[in-house]
Amino acid sequence: MPKIKSAKKRVFVSQKRNAINVARKSALKKSIRKVLDAVADSDIELAKKLFIQAQSDIARARGKGVLHKNTAARKVSRLAKKLIPKS
Numbered sequence: 001m002p003k004i005k006s007a008k009k010r011v012f013v014s015q016k017r018n019a020i021n022v023a024r025k026s027a028l029k030k031s032i033r034k035v036l037d038a039v040a041d042s043d044i045e046l047a048k049k050l051f052i053q054a055q056s057d058i059a060r061a062r063g064k065g066v067l068h069k070n071t072a073a074r075k076v077s078r079l080a081k082k083l084i085p086k087s
Helices: 007-040 044-063 069-083
Strands: none
Touching: 007 044, 007 069, 044 069
16 A cells, blocks of 8 residues: 555556446446347347437447547447348
8 A cells, every 4th residue: 555645546447447448348348238239139220210329339448538539439340240230
């Protein structure tokens, strides 16, 4: 355990930020899962609405530093590909 006041604060702040980031990442995964479930149920209209929300959540996570920009772009791209009907 740190003895210096600033080091103690860094430990506290780091734990707090970690908890927030874990919560954000969990919410992001739920958002993506909802889209995938709608696609699996062949409910494309619902999936498109949920995709817009998931895209927003991914962008927010990217802005907050939870996701790298390329990771965010990859996730959006893969979700968008799932919405395209297979011919």
